[in-house]
Amino acid sequence: MTGGNSPIGYLKAYNTNLYLSSDPVKVHEALEEGIAAATMFTPEKMTEVSETQLRVAFDGDAVLFSDESEQIYKAHGLDKFFEHEKAHENKPLDHGPLKGFLEVLGKLQKKFYAKGQRMDCPIRTYLVTARSAASSGARALKTLRLWGLEIDEALFLAGAPKGPILEKIRPHIFFDDQMFHVEGAAEMGTVACHVPYGIAQRVPEGKGIKDKGIFSIK
Structure with missing residues (x-):
């Protein structure tokens, strides 16, 4: 309770791993402070999800990774984007705003792996990206490996809609920097x-948003 004042200044003191809010302005403030943050959209009718496994799905560029490659695509088109990714395949991408959140999920997962429970781990992570596995996916996977991070499933859609894949995965929560993907998932x-980060960001109007919270994982 902050008496109407913004809670953003307290996030680092609370070792906050993820800040979710219905207020996009506060989300911007949190990201500027280096805190993983996103504006949450809760649909009126939620799909059924697993009761035994937490499933978290991430977009790649401008979420786990920087928007470096997205800038190439926007400025020079798809062919130049593919050329750039091929030429820089072995150079890791810079980190994006939610890299740290994936790291803490990974630390929790490893506690179960150490007990020989990898296949029964109650946390599962997904990379759901518009990248193509054949032409630009290698750099994303190599970046995660160089960071020492693992993702349970990587799904490369080559520009196809993400809705059908998300319907199959049924994640408890999905993060993306593109509002049309967020809106499609919520529908x-x-x-x-x-995640309002990088060149594609725009502040959502807040229609249909519910709930907010601060999460610290120990």
Whole structure:
């Protein structure tokens, strides 16, 4: 309780790993402070999700990774983007705003792996990206490996809609920097979060948003 004042100044003191809010302005403030943050959209009718496994799905560029490659695509087109990714395949991408959140999820997962429970781990992570596995996916995977991070499933859609894949995965929460992907996921009953980062950002109007919270994982 902050008496109407913004809670953003307290996030680092609380070792906050993820800040979710219905207020996009506060989300921007949190990201500027280096805190993983997103604007949460809760659909009116939510799809059924697993009761035994937490499933978290991430977009790649401008979410886990920087928007470096997205800038190339926007400025020079798809062919130049593919050329750039091929030429820099072995150079890791810079980190994006939610890299740290994936790291803390990974630390929790490793506690179960150490007990020989990898296949039964109650946390599962997904990379759901518009990148193509054949032409630009290698750099994303190599970046995660160089960071020492693992993702349970990587799904490369080559520009196809993400809705059908999300319907199959049924994640508890999905993060993307593109509002049309967030809106599409929410329409299908998925809790979707907009990460306003990089060149594609735009502040959502807040229609249909519910709930907010601060999460610290120990």
